[in-house]
Amino acid sequence: MAYSYEPHYFEDFEVGQMFESVGRTVTESDFVMHSMFTGDWTELHTNKHFAEDGHFDGRVAHGPMTFSLATGFVYRCGIVERTVYAFLGMNYMDIPNPVFMDDTISLDMEVTEKRELSSKDDAGLVTIDTTMTNQDDDVVFEGDMKFLIKRAE
Numbered sequence: 001m002a003y004s005y006e007p008h009y010f011e012d013f014e015v016g017q018m019f020e021s022v023g024r025t026v027t028e029s030d031f032v033m034h035s036m037f038t039g040d041w042t043e044l045h046t047n048k049h050f051a052e053d054g055h056f057d058g059r060v061a062h063g064p065m066t067f068s069l070a071t072g073f074v075y076r077c078g079i080v081e082r083t084v085y086a087f088l089g090m091n092y093m094d095i096p097n098p099v100f101m102d103d104t105i106s107l108d109m110e111v112t113e114k115r116e117l118s119s120k121d122d123a124g125l126v127t128i129d130t131t132m133t134n135q136d137d138d139v140v141f142e143g144d145m146k147f148l149i150k151r152a153e
Contacts, residue, residue: 007081009152010124013111019128021073021107023135026061026099034065060098067093070132070141073107085123085148093143097134104135112144123148 005019035041040062043050051059061069071087074080099105113127126149132141 004076004078006078007083008079008149009083010114010126010149011152013114013126013149015111015114017111019077019079019109021077021109023104023106024069024073025104026069026101028101030065030069031059031061031101034062034068038062038064040064056098056100058100060100063095066095066099066132066141067143069099069105070107070130070143071145073132074109074128074130074145077107077109079109080147080149083150085150088125088146088148090143090145091127093141095141097138097140099134099140103140105132105140107132107141117148120148121151123150125149 031045035046042062044054044056045051045059045062048059051057075084108131110129111126112129113125115125117124125146127144127146129144130142131139134140
């Protein structure tokens with residue numbers, strides 16, 4: 001069962017370590033807030049009648065919104081609370097299936113890399129492989145997230 005984890009410093013992470021987020025239901029407000037924040041009012045995401053006649057038979061979440069939800073799960077589980085200096089990017093990101101309004105999603109995480117950085121005495125690189133699924137266990141997001149994580153003082 002998912003729960004809030006303690007903040008992890010660079011030294012606390014281990015390759016192979018697993019974390020699990022709580023679940024969260026995607027709402028109409030999520031769609032609207034994402035559109036408002038980004039200015040992306042594409043009808044596939046914002047026009048019910050247009051989207052019903054489209055490829056997905058209804059509105060789907062913006063791809064970048066799906067990514068944003070995944071990053072929110074990483075933060076929400078607590079492992080990078082006050083220990084993350086920066087999100088450094090990704091080597092890959094896939095969105096193999098859409099997220100629909102009223103889907104309940106959650107994120108599984110695995111530490112796949114932990115590396116010292118010669119340019120940073122106070123932090124190291126931690127890569128976390130992520131898989132987000134919906135209530136039917138369909139994968140809706142996958143990607144590896146690279147973080148600059150603070151060392152314990």
